[in-house]
Amino acid sequence: MTVTKGDIKKSILESKLNNKTLCIHSSLKSFGEVIGGANTVIDAFLESGCTILAPAFQYDFQIPAIENIEQNGDYEYENSLKPHHRIYSTNISNITADMGAIPKAMVNTKGRHRGNHPSDSFVALGPHAEELICVQTFENVYGPFQKMIEMGSKIIMMGVGLNKMTAIHYAEQLSGRELYVRWALDHNGNPARYRMGSCSEGFERLAPAISHLEQKTTVGNSAWRIYPIKETVYACADAIGNNPESTHCDNSDCKWCNDMQKGGPILNINF
Numbered sequence: 618m619t620v621t622k623g624d625i626k627k628s629i630l631e632s633k634l635n636n637k638t639l640c641i642h643s644s645l646k647s648f649g650e651v652i653g654g655a656n657t658v659i660d661a662f663l664e665s666g667c668t669i670l671a672p673a674f675q676y677d678f679q680i681p682a683i684e685n686i687e688q689n690g691d692y693e694y695e696n697s698l699k700p701h702h703r704i705y706s707t708n709i710s711n712i713t714a715d716m717g718a719i720p721k722a723m724v725n726t727k728g729r730h731r732g733n734h735p736s737d738s739f740v741a742l743g744p745h746a747e748e749l750i751c752v753q754t755f756e757n758v759y760g761p762f763q764k765m766i767e768m769g770s771k772i773i774m775m776g777v778g779l780n781k782m783t784a785i786h787y788a789e790q791l792s793g794r795e796l797y798v799r800w801a802l803d804h805n806g807n808p809a810r811y812r813m814g815s816c817s818e819g820f821e822r823l824a825p826a827i828s829h830l831e832q833k834t835t836v837g838n839s840a841w842r843i844y845p846i847k848e849t850v851y852a853c854a855d856a857i858g859n860n861p862e863s864t865h866c867d868n869s870d871c872k873w874c875n876d877m878q879k880g881g882p883i884l885n886i887n888f
Contacts (some may be wrong), residue, residue, distance in 0.1 A: 618649035620837035625651075626663035628836045632843060636666035638745050638770040640762070640784060640846065643671070645718040647776020647839040655722035659742065668743030670750075670761060671720040672783050678703050678735040678801045683808050688814065689882040690797045691872040704802050705735040733756050735801035737783075737813050755803070755811035758796065759787035766847045767809040776839040779820040780826060786814030788853035789864065795881030797873075815881075816873035818866035826863075827854035 629635055639662070651657050662669045682695040708731075712724050722791065723729055723740045730746045732738040732753030739761050741749050751879040752760035762784050772784055779785065790796055796812040830852065832843040856863050865874045875884070 618837045620648045620651045620657075620804075620839075622653065622657045622661045622664075625836055626656060626775055628664055628841070629661060629665045630665070632832065632834050632841075634662075634773070634843070638668040638670070638749070638765055638768045640670045640765060640770065640772045640775070641719065641775060642777050642783070643717055643719045643775035644733050644777050644839070647835040649839075651837070653778060655718040656726075658719055659722055659726065659853040661797070663743055663804075666744070668722070668741060668745040668749065670739050670741040670765070671723055672737065673712050673715060673724050673731060673740040674716055674737050675709075675713050676736050677711050678705040680800050680802060681810060683800050686798055687883045688876045688879055690876050695799065702802070702806065704804060704806060705733075707731045707733055707738070732761065735811055736799065736845075742750065755801075755809055757814045758814070759790060761786040762846065762850065766850065771880065772844045772846050772849060774842040774844075775836075776841075779824060780793040780817045782817075783814065784850055785817065785820050785823065785853050785864070788850045789815070789857055789877065789881075791850065791854040793880065794877060795884060796859070797877075798882055799882070815864075815877040816866050816871055817864075818868075818871075819864050819874065822863050822865075823853050824857055827852050841847045 645655050658799060681698045682692055710724050712721050725740055726742055729740055729742050731740045732750050734753050737758050749761045749764050752764055784786040797815060798810050799813055800808055801811055827849050830844050830848050834841045861878045865878055
C-alpha cells in the first residue's frame with residue numbers, strides 16, 4: 618500500500634492528535650510504501666502543529682563499569698568494553714539501527730533537540746521540543762516523560778509492540794524500582810554514573826492493564842495504538858507494584874529482569 622503525507626495528516630486530524638505533544642515509537646516498514654519516506658511522516662506531524670519526541674539511543678560513549686553495584690543487571694557488556702576518551706555531545710548524530718528510520722531522520726533534521734544523556738537520549742521536534750528535552754540529564758533519563766504528563770501528551774505505537782514503549786521504564790521508576798546504573802565520561806572527561814532502563818521484552822504483558830485507555834487507527838498498513846501518557850504510566854506503575862513479575866521477559870534467566878523484579882540496584886546514599 619502507498620501512503621502519502623495527506624493520508625497521515627488525515628489520520629492525525631481524525632484521531633485528534635493535531636497540535637498535541639506526542640511520544641512516537643515507530644516502524645516505517647509497517648506503513649507500506651511511504652512516499653518520501655521517514656521525512657514525510659515527520660513533516661505530517663509538524664505541519665499538524667505537533668511536537669514529537671522519540672528515543673534516539675546509542676551506546677558509543679559507555680565506559681567499563683567502575684564499581685560493582687549489587688542487583689544492577691548484567692555486566693557482561695560492560696566487561697567487554699575498552700576504556701576510551703570519547704565525550705557525549707547533544708550535537709552528535711549517532712543512533713543505533715534498531716531505533717528505526719523515523720528517529721534517525723529526526724536526529725538529522727535541522728532544528729531538532731537532543732537530550733543530555735550518553736546512551737538513552739531522546740530527540741524532539743516541534744514547538745515544545747526544547748522544553749521537553751532540556752530536563753533530560755545523566756541521572757534524570759526519563760524527565761521528558763514527566764514534562765509530557767504535565768502537558769497532557771499522548772503516546773503512539775506505530776506498528777510496534779509495547780516492548781518499545783520507553784515510558785513503561787518511567788512507570789517502573791514510579792512503582793518504586795531503582796533504575797540501572799552505567800557509566801560514561803561527563804563533559805569534563807571524568808567518569809560519571811548515569812541511569813537507564815531494563816529489559817523491555819516482557820512489556821506486552823502489561824497490555825491488559827492499559828487496554829481501556831487504548832485508541833486504535835490504521836494508517837496504510839500500520840496499526841496505531843494511541844494512549845494518554847499520564848493515565849498509561851500510572852496504570853502501568855500500579856500493575857507493576859501489584860505484580861512485580863508483570864514486566865519479566867520470557868527468559869527466566871534474564872538477569873536484567875530478575876534484578877529489576879527485586880527492585881533494581883542497591884545504591885549507596887551518596888548517589
